[in-house]
Amino acid sequence: MDDQVQAKKKRKNNLLYSQKAAPYFFVLPFILSFVLFFAYPVVTTFIMSFQEVLPGKTSFIGLANYQELWNPTFLKAIRNSSVYTFFTLLILIPLPLVLAVFLNSKLMFAKNVFRSATFVPALTSVVVAGIIFRLIFGGQEEALLNSMLAPFGIEPRAWLNNASTSMFVLVVLATWKWMGINILYFLAGLQNIPKELYESAEVDGASTWRKFFHITMPLLKPISIYVFTISIYGGFSMFAESYMLYGSNRSPNNIGLTIVGYLYQKGIEQNNLGFGSAVGITLLVITLIITLIQLKFFGMFKKEEQ
Amino acid sequence: MEPKPKRKKWKLSSILLLLLFIIISIFALFPLVAITLGSLKPSTEILRYGLNLKLQPDLLSFKNYSFIFTGDTDYFTWYKNSIIITVCSTLLCLLLTSMVGYGLAVYQFKLKNLIFGLVLIVMMIPVEIIMLPLYKLTMSLGLMDTLIGAFLPFVVAPIPIFFFRQYASGLPRDLLDAARVDGCTEVGIYFRVMMPLMAPAFSSMAILQALGSWNNFLWPLIVLRSSENLTLPIGLSTLLTPYGNNYDVLIAGSVMAIFPVLILYIFFQRYFIEGMTAGGVKG
Numbered sequence: 174m175d176d177q178v179q180a181k182k183k184r185k186n187n188l189l190y191s192q193k194a195a196p197y198f199f200v201l202p203f204i205l206s207f208v209l210f211f212a213y214p215v216v217t218t219f220i221m222s223f224q225e226v227l228p229g230k231t232s233f234i235g236l237a238n239y240q241e242l243w244n245p246t247f248l249k250a251i252r253n254s255s256v257y258t259f260f261t262l263l264i265l266i267p268l269p270l271v272l273a274v275f276l277n278s279k280l281m282f283a284k285n286v287f288r289s290a291t292f293v294p295a296l297t298s299v300v301v302a303g304i305i306f307r308l309i310f311g312g313q314e315e316a317l318l319n320s321m322l323a324p325f326g327i328e329p330r331a332w333l334n335n336a337s338t339s340m341f342v343l344v345v346l347a348t349w350k351w352m353g354i355n356i357l358y359f360l361a362g363l364q365n366i367p368k369e370l371y372e373s374a375e376v377d378g379a380s381t382w383r384k385f386f387h388i389t390m391p392l393l394k395p396i397s398i399y400v401f402t403i404s405i406y407g408g409f410s411m412f413a414e415s416y417m418l419y420g421s422n423r424s425p426n427n428i429g430l431t432i433v434g435y436l437y438q439k440g441i442e443q444n445n446l447g448f449g450s451a452v453g454i455t456l457l458v459i460t461l462i463i464t465l466i467q468l469k470f471f472g473m474f475k476k477e478e479q
Numbered sequence: 480m481e482p483k484p485k486r487k488k489w490k491l492s493s494i495l496l497l498l499l500f501i502i503i504s505i506f507a508l509f510p511l512v513a514i515t516l517g518s519l520k521p522s523t524e525i526l527r528y529g530l531n532l533k534l535q536p537d538l539l540s541f542k543n544y545s546f547i548f549t550g551d552t553d554y555f556t557w558y559k560n561s562i563i564i565t566v567c568s569t570l571l572c573l574l575l576t577s578m579v580g581y582g583l584a585v586y587q588f589k590l591k592n593l594i595f596g597l598v599l600i601v602m603m604i605p606v607e608i609i610m611l612p613l614y615k616l617t618m619s620l621g622l623m624d625t626l627i628g629a630f631l632p633f634v635v636a637p638i639p640i641f642f643f644r645q646y647a648s649g650l651p652r653d654l655l656d657a658a659r660v661d662g663c664t665e666v667g668i669y670f671r672v673m674m675p676l677m678a679p680a681f682s683s684m685a686i687l688q689a690l691g692s693w694n695n696f697l698w699p700l701i702v703l704r705s706s707e708n709l710t711l712p713i714g715l716s717t718l719l720t721p722y723g724n725n726y727d728v729l730i731a732g733s734v735m736a737i738f739p740v741l742i743l744y745i746f747f748q749r750y751f752i753e754g755m756t757a758g759g760v761k762g
Binding site: 189190191192193194195196197198199200202203204205206207209210211213214215217218221272275276278280281282283287289290291292293294295296297298299300301302304305306307308309311312313315316317319320349352353354357358361406409410412413416417420421433436437440441446449450453454456457460464 | 492493496497499500503504506507508510511513514517525527528529530531532533575576578579581582583585586587588590591594597598601603604605606607608609610611612613614615616631632633634635640664665666667669690693694696697701712713715716719720721729730733736737740741744748751752755756
């Protein structure tokens with residue numbers, strides 16, 4: 174008896190049995206990774222953005238990096254990223270939403286087949302997608318798109334050499350790659366809407382349109398906000414798509430240059446870590462502003478922390 | 480008389496919907512069909528005419544594939560590197576993030592809310608922003624041009640933590656108490672009792688992490704330098720030159736990069752869909 178109590182006591186004192194110590198053991202991997210691979214880099218990049226970082230010699234140069242940011246190339250990169258984000262939002266939210274509603278409707282056959290088929294592009298890497306689209310949109314007369322347009326009397330063109338057509342190719346690529354996954358998000362949202370709502374609306378004689386605008390749309394708001402958020406983040410940090418379409422970070426007249434492309438060009442290719450950091454901080458500020466606007470309009474965090 | 484016109488309408492809109500989705504599925508699948516067809520043509524043909532759907536039986540052959548297997552290329556080294564990185568980063572990620580998620584879900588402790596808040600912050604800041612300082616850090620850790628350096632900084636990823644936390648908060652608490660009475664250590668409880676119960680969450684997150692790792696581009700592009708250390712996407716991207724002298728390996732190699740993923744997708748579709756939409760669960 175005495176032994177047992179003693180053993181229990183011993184156990185209580187042992188670190189392995191402590192319910193106070195255990196949670197810290199479990200979250201330790203995150204704390205280590207957060208400090209080393211997140212907090213430290215964030216602080217370093219902030220400091221570096223005020224420095225000229227040369228091998229073995231680093232000096233503070235105040236706001237010079239930020240002043241230098243005000244140049245036509247960077248403005249072009251911001252413009253490209255913004256236009257790309259705008260068009261991906263314009264297409265990749267309404268279209269998948271409507272398609273998900275269709276796919277969810279009672280009128281639809283073989284739902285799973287189509288759901289699976291539209292999802293397949295999401296499995297391919299941006300690299301492979303870029304290779305495929307570069308070749309489909311090739312400038313040759315016989316390349317897929319040119320040869321498909323020829324019967325309509327449209328002259329073959331070099332799609333990637335012109336600012337507006339190359340943006341078009343980027344947006345088509347994004348639509349191809351992300352459509353299926355966004356459909357899935359909206360389908361998940363639709364499946365959470367209680368069927369009774371539609372049934373009682375039908376009893377009241379509501380039309381399909383009324384049901385869509387008064388039940389479906391409002392109840393899809395949370396998932397739409399989520400898709401909106403990830404699309405904005407994805408849009409402003411787009412890089413690989415453009416890199417692959419042009420085969421490198423260089424495009425004619427920088428028509429494919431994005432903010433991250435500029436960061437890569439300055440920071441990695443030209444090894445100017447200070448200036449590159451200033452580009453990164455600008456990207457951070459852009460995303461923070463968007464997050465704050467969202468916070469104000471949609472109250473996203475309240476949802477998240479429930 | 481009433482139901483008849485209604486049924487007709489039903490049929491027509493069903494057919495229209497069906498047509499619409501057939502068109503969309505073609506849009507989704509035909510680029511992959513085009514590149515598969517292209518991989519069977521001589522690379523000079525692709526360089527000269529781009530990718531198209533022209534079927535010229537006399538041109539089709541498996542020569543590009545046999546060149547990958549027998550020719551002088553680093554393709555399979557890249558393939559091997561990609562497999563190593565995918566397997567290691569996935570295993571490590573699952574082990575560590577599931578622990579964190581479980582710890583955040585099951586225990587009450589002082590820093591709990593703070594730590595969860597930090598997870599959310601990591602989730603909300605685009606990783607591209609910290610590429611340059613991470614690059615500097617990786618250099619000073621001596622991990623440049625190593626496979627470990629190509630995945631280590633992102634192994635404890637926020638989305639799996641979020642997902643595991645959510646899953647673990649639904650686990651039965653009485654099992655936890657029963658295991659404690661039986662004299663199990665806290666860590667033992669996790670590995671022996673709770674972890675097996677989280678198996679479905681593990682399969683979804685395994686797919687999310689493995690696919691992300693297999694297709695990852697920017698970070699490996701920065702870290703990996705010499706050809707024998709490249710991953711498959713980075714290696715393929717080096718073949719994309721204006722001269723097109725490597726198009727045989729490029730095209731057939733791209734097809735072979737998608738192939739294993741497609742096969743897995745056919746068998747584990749449910750987990751792919753769950754894993755890749757995991758972020759939206761909470762909405």
